[in-house]
Amino acid sequence: MAKKKAFLLAVLAALLFPGFWQQAAAQDDVVAGNGYSPYSLYGFGDPVRLGTSYSLSMGGMGIGDRNVRYINLLNPAAVTAREAKSFMMDFGLENRNVLYQGNAATSLSETATGVLKSANNVFNMHHIAATLPIGGKGAFKLGVMPYSTVSYNFRADETSETLIADVGDIRYNKGGAGGLYQAVLGAGVTLWNRLSLGADLDYYFGKINRWSSATFTTSSSYRSIETGWRYNVSCFGGKLGMQYTQPFSRALSATLGVTYGFDTKLRGSETQYAFGETSAATDTIRFNAASLENYRIPAELGVGFTLRSAERWMFGFDYTRQDWTGLTFDGYPSVDFSTGVAQNFRAGFEVTPNRFDVRHWMRRLTYRAGAYREQAYFSLNGQSIVSTGVTLGVGIPVFRYYNSINVGLELGQRGTLDSNLIRERYFLFTISFNLHDIWFIPVLYN
Numbered sequence: 001m002a003k004k005k006a007f008l009l010a011v012l013a014a015l016l017f018p019g020f021w022q023q024a025a026a027q028d029d030v031v032a033g034n035g036y037s038p039y040s041l042y043g044f045g046d047p048v049r050l051g052t053s054y055s056l057s058m059g060g061m062g063i064g065d066r067n068v069r070y071i072n073l074l075n076p077a078a079v080t081a082r083e084a085k086s087f088m089m090d091f092g093l094e095n096r097n098v099l100y101q102g103n104a105a106t107s108l109s110e111t112a113t114g115v116l117k118s119a120n121n122v123f124n125m126h127h128i129a130a131t132l133p134i135g136g137k138g139a140f141k142l143g144v145m146p147y148s149t150v151s152y153n154f155r156a157d158e159t160s161e162t163l164i165a166d167v168g169d170i171r172y173n174k175g176g177a178g179g180l181y182q183a184v185l186g187a188g189v190t191l192w193n194r195l196s197l198g199a200d201l202d203y204y205f206g207k208i209n210r211w212s213s214a215t216f217t218t219s220s221s222y223r224s225i226e227t228g229w230r231y232n233v234s235c236f237g238g239k240l241g242m243q244y245t246q247p248f249s250r251a252l253s254a255t256l257g258v259t260y261g262f263d264t265k266l267r268g269s270e271t272q273y274a275f276g277e278t279s280a281a282t283d284t285i286r287f288n289a290a291s292l293e294n295y296r297i298p299a300e301l302g303v304g305f306t307l308r309s310a311e312r313w314m315f316g317f318d319y320t321r322q323d324w325t326g327l328t329f330d331g332y333p334s335v336d337f338s339t340g341v342a343q344n345f346r347a348g349f350e351v352t353p354n355r356f357d358v359r360h361w362m363r364r365l366t367y368r369a370g371a372y373r374e375q376a377y378f379s380l381n382g383q384s385i386v387s388t389g390v391t392l393g394v395g396i397p398v399f400r401y402y403n404s405i406n407v408g409l410e411l412g413q414r415g416t417l418d419s420n421l422i423r424e425r426y427f428l429f430t431i432s433f434n435l436h437d438i439w440f441i442p443v444l445y446n
Contacts, residue, residue: 036120036151038100038422039385039415042337042378043329044208044231044266044295045148045179050074052090052127053432057393057408058348059370061318063304064257066196066243069402070434071129071141074318075257075304076198076241079131079139079188086133088402092126092432102422126430129184140187149179150208168218178208180233194245202237204266204297223276223283230271237264237297251310261300261322268292295329298322311356315349324377340384342377346370348391355397366395368408380421387414402436 040046054070055062062074071090072078082088102116129143158170181204188198211228239261247253270292274285299322306316324339348370353363369392376385389412396405410428417423 036098036122036153037149037424038152038154039376039424040148040150041152041174041176041210042380043327043339044233045150045176047148047377048126048146050145052092052129052434053393053406053408053430054090054368054395054434055348056410056430057368057370057391057406058316058350059318059346059372059389059391060344061304061306061316061346061348061370063241063259063302063318063320064243064255064306065304065314065316066245066255066306066308067314069404069436070406071131071143073127073129073143073145073184074302075243075259076186076200076239077188077196077243077257078241079141079186079198080137080190080196082131082133082139083402084133084136086402087130087437089128089130089435090432091128091435092430093124094126094431095121095123095429096426097121097428098424098426100422100424101417103417103420126432134187134189137191138187138189141184142186143184145182145184147180147182147204147206150176150210151179152176167222168216171215171217173213173215174211176208176210178206178231180204180206180208186239188241196243196245198241200239200241202239202264203235204237204264205234207232225274225276225285227274227286228272230273231268231292232271233266233268233292235264235267238262251312253308255306255308257302257304257306259300259302259304259320261297261302263299264297266292266295266297296327298324298327311352313349313351316347318344318346320344322377336381337378339378342375344372344374346372350395364397368393368395372412381419383416383419383421385415385421387412389413402434404434404436406432406434408432 037046049056049060050073051060051062052071052073055065055072055074062072065072066078066081068082071088072081098120100118127143127145129141131139131141133139153173153175156172158164183203184200186198186200188196190196208231209228211226213224213226215224216222239259241257241259243255243257245253245255269289271287271289273287276283276285300320302318302320304316304318306314308314322342324342327339348368350366350368352366355364357363371390372388374387378385389410391408391410393406393408398404408430412426414424415421
């Protein structure tokens with residue numbers, strides 16, 4: 001048994017070591033999480049919602065949630081909600097299907113009616129995390145997960161007959177790829193059996209490449225031009241968390257949770273480049289490399305509340321606020337782009353009919369549902385970008401202890417057809433494998 005656990009720890013350390021993920025992120029075309037989205041054109045990409053399938057299937061709430069059966073990635077203080085001598089690990093995958101719709105000015109793919117539509121399907125890893133106890137009242141965690149993803153590609157052909165007659169057909173492309181990852185090392189402690197405090201040390205890393213090109217497809221007399229920006233990010237951040245639990249009876253209790261993510265200045269390098277290319281050679285027109293300046297992740301405040309009835313049911317609500325006002329990003333000279341305040345409202349619940357029923361397996365399952373409304377940190381053409389959705393999920397117990405498979409479904413919409421924007425309607429499937437084992441207990445016989 002000892003050799004088995006030592007082997008598992010070695011494998012876990014290899015997976016969570018940031019160098020492993022840094023090597024993966026070194027490829028510019030690696031997409032961190034959510035896959036293709038035209039809204040990842042802005043800032044440092046499309047933020048990836050934090051959490052396991054357990055919390056995602058309840059609208060993404062969890063700041064005030066304490067559950068000894070699952071790892072909570074939303075509040076650092078929740079790491080102490082566990083069995084004292086247990087080891088916990090959670091590994092998650094996701095599959096996202098998106099239908100995009102716009103109008104003639106948003107150039108996706110035109111139909112006979114003039115409405116523009118496109119679709120995308122992406123399967124990806126979502127997170128990996130583990131927790132271990134520290135004494136009787138403390139615990140620590142480590143994990144890796146995507147923070148944001150950049151993946152888009154727009155294409156348009158020149159329509160000016162005069163220009164085409166002079167130089168031939170021209171194709172314009174605007175694209176981006178890459179994203180940021182987040183490695184987390186955290187610890188927490190419980191005081192007086194009711195108050196829990198925790199802190200996370202976050203390491204952000206990754207690469208993003210954004211480019212624009214003009215290609216002469218029928219004439220070799222002109223150089224095709226590609227310009228763009230490359231960002232290489234590597235910096236540290238942090239997050240604090242608190243949870244206070246008030247019992248009302250042996251079964252009923254309420255928990256209030258608060259989190260604060262520190263304002264983080266992004267470190268790294270920024271390279272602006274331009275290349276001219278013909279069939280014979282490629283010339284460097286511009287290549288300016290400098291330190292990353294004036295980019296940061298603003299401080300975030302989160303508040304959550306849950307009401308729990310022991311092993312039967314739980315209801316919770318979260319609110320988070322992050323002020324991006326005043327932040328500027330390169331590369332959008334022709335777009336009405338402005339930053340603002342990001343606000344998220346999330347609510348969800350779970351019900352377990354009878355966790356200990358030995359005759360009816362369906363009653364041992366945990367059923368979950370939730371909803372959310374998220375306002376993005378930027379506006380386009382004076383229009384706030386809002387996401388709304390509903391979630392469903394089920395937790396399936398496996399073998400002994402608290403091992404389980406958690407499945408979540410999400411139906412949502414982001415954006416609007418107004419103000420010449422793109423509307424996304426998406427279906428998200430998530431699955432998490434929650435592993436739980438009792439460690440640090442001396443064996444009676446060896």
